[in-house]
Amino acid sequence: MYSETYSDADTAALYDLLNPWDGTRHRSDAFYNGLVMRADAVLDVGCGTGVMLHAARARGHAGRLVGLDPSTAMLDRARRRTDIEWVRGTAQDARWEREFDLATMASHAFQCLVGDDELRASLAAVRAALRDGGRFAFETRHPRARAWEEWNPSHARELVDGAGRAVRVWHEVVEVAGDVVTFTESVGRTDVGADVGADGGVLRVDRTRLRFLDVPALGDFLAEAGFTVEAQYGDWERGPVVAGSREIVTVARRV
Missing domain, CATH: 3.40.50.150 (Vaccinia Virus protein VP39)
Known part of the structure; x- marks a missing residue:
């Protein structure tokens, strides 16, 4: 459940698995x-x-x-x-x-x-x-490598977390402003269809800013x-x- x-x-705990x-x-x-x-x-x-x-x-x-x-x-x-x-x-x-x-x-x-x-x-x-x-x-x-261009739902990872839950983890860029990139990391269920962004499957969203x-x-x-x-x-x-x-x-x- x-x-x-x-x-x-x-x-x-998920961080250690990833x-x-x-x-x-x-x-x-x-x-x-x-x-x-x-x-x-x-x-x-x-x-x-x-x-x-x-x-x-x-x-x-x-x-x-x-x-x-x-x-x-x-x-x-x-x-x-x-x-x-x-x-x-x-x-x-x-x-x-x-x-x-x-x-x-x-x-x-x-x-x-x-x-x-x-x-x-x-x-x-x-x-x-x-x-x-x-x-x-x-x-x-x-x-120059522009790593943030790979941070999108097509690069989602699926795994079973420490509590035995099948989850999907993906990233989405919110903004690139100068040398600062803002993005979200989302954790979602894998039993709600192929759309990783489906609202019903999202368990958590964290927002992060990184400087390049x-x-x-x-x-x-x-x-x-x-x-x-x-x-x-x-x-x-x-x-x-x-x-x-x-x-x-x-x-x-x-x-």
């Missing part, structure tokens, strides 16, 4: 796994359900691991491991001072920093949390915040950023 609504807890962390299958996960395992103290900003830090601990990471996220439902799932510190808050809420060797924002979480003031405050807080020479690793979608910074703009924000770009890649195999790159993978160092 379907409930009338799809709760925050349901959505957090985005399983597996360094043997996903090069992006392997990239972050390597960085995390080589760092003594790690702050994962926008940690979500904590799967990256869970994987690090399971692989034998013996140092300090801290996950920061604004979502209570996501952190409730993260707290299934009690040997990691979990903190509720946004990037700009971070109040640590020189405590970490590495900070991360995986799974395109950096793109959730939409406004200039929010972005500057977040970068300042992340830099403050890092020890001298500490590194900040994150990725953003390259704006190009390389020069990103570099300006990092330099202003007191970072230098140590490495920048256009893919997870560490290839250069070129016109056809879909990602901008950045490793910046506190200076």
Whole structure:
């Protein structure tokens, strides 16, 4: 039976099904796994359900691991491991001072920093949390790849969620304004016909805004915040950023 609504807890559980962390299958996960395992103290900003830090601990990471996220439902799932510190808050809420060797924002979480003031405050807080020479690793979608053009109902995914419900998940772009894309993510039932947008089948709709910074703009924000770009890649195999790159993978160092 379907409930009338799809709760925050349901959505957090669905996120794990849609985005399983597996360094043997996903090069992006392997990239972050390597960085995390080589760092003594790690702050994962926008940690979500904590799967990256869970994987690090399971692989034998013996140092300090801290996950920061604004979502209570996501952190409730993260707290299934009690040997990691979990903190509720946004990037700009971070109040640590020189405590970490590495900070991360995986799974395109950096793109959730939409406004200039929010972005500057977040970068300042992340830099403050890092020890001298500490590194900040994150990725953003390259704006030239126009990833949002694939965010439409024709790319819907169907699966059985953690409660045994057959659901369909799809995205629809609402607006593209400069370098900010607004879109919705909908969860719907699969037993109401082929039209994924049928009102009777929609269980939940969430609205999100993401910022697509190009390389020069990103570099300006990092330099202003007191970072230098140590490495920048256009893919997870560490290839250069070129016109056809879909990602901008950045490793910046506190200076």
